[in-house]
Amino acid sequence: MNEDSALDSLVKAIAKLPGLGPRSARRISLQLLTNKESVMDPLIRALTHAKEQMKICHSCGNLDVNDPCYICTSERRDNTQMCVLADVASLWAVERTKIFKGRYHILGGVLSALDGIGPEDLKIGHLVERIHTQQPAEIILALSATVDGQATAHYLMDRIEELPYDIKITRLAHGVPIGGELDYLDEGTIVTAIQSRSAV
């Protein structure tokens, strides 16, 4: 392998993708370059097409072919509920359940002291604006049950409670996942599941 800048830049561009390092990037680059017609061309076409077609909804932060997205423009969704999420992947996860029929708001991450992500780096000001406009009756904070996720939820609760509206703030229930074996669960989850137990 001599200094082939075209190959080097390809390996570097691929290594920047989440979950990939220099070794897997080199493997993928080789696969692409030895299969130009069957693998590389379809990938370039799909990337270019998706780049042109997919837009980030300026209202909720979702990815869609339209801006505002199909959820924000739908008249069948419930304006009284707003679900606050960290990212698009979380929105897709909730949408797949088909149980939530309100609107969404994507923060673009969670507060993180370690990664230097403060409130001004997230779409929190925009969330407050949307609360003023939409005045939902309930805000569901659907953030991860991690330290950063819960810190973000607490910060948002404080910010929302300052607002001059009577908004019910809820969070996702913690407990034993469906199909989860107690034996493999951490103690924190089991403690929460016992404390939040319900009558049968």
Added chain:
Amino acid sequence: MNEDSALDSLVKAIAKLPGLGPRSARRISLQLLTNKESVMDPLIRALTHAKEQMKICHSCGNLDVNDPCYICTSERRDNTQMCVLADVASLWAVERTKIFKGRYHILGGVLSALDGIGPEDLKIGHLVERIHTQQPAEIILALSATVDGQATAHYLMDRIEELPYDIKITRLAHGVPIGGELDYLDEGTIVTAIQSRSAV
């Protein structure tokens, strides 16, 4: 996530890359679409550039900006040695050592009964042609120490021995990798290392 064909085809194209599945492909797609300028544009540019620049050498099978490649055209390489490899990754691995100064020949894989890869699927006919032209004194079979790799090496030995030339056929030594702890090595490697032991 509704039926966004642009997004679906992107996820599918990425999931086809080695080492990636639908889940990591979705994660990468999201990362790309939410960072169009910083991640997606450089990737598309690098792919397009590499696609135009990098060619497969029709002689040895290496990837290079020129065809024939820089190794095949170099006058400083030794025509009396030819190293036969499964793929470009193996060639790069050998080149990094800077110890081999002969020519290369890439087969494009190894024989595999399970995957239905027979001799006609590999560049074996082309190897025989190159032996006729170049008439190397030594052929090094640098194939993996797997069942398929060794079966390929045996097949090649038979084919090369049929030829009307006096060619020395060698293979890579087996043994304990440098820095390898005996405790973590499989028995097969240790047996080979003991049998091939050398005086100090």
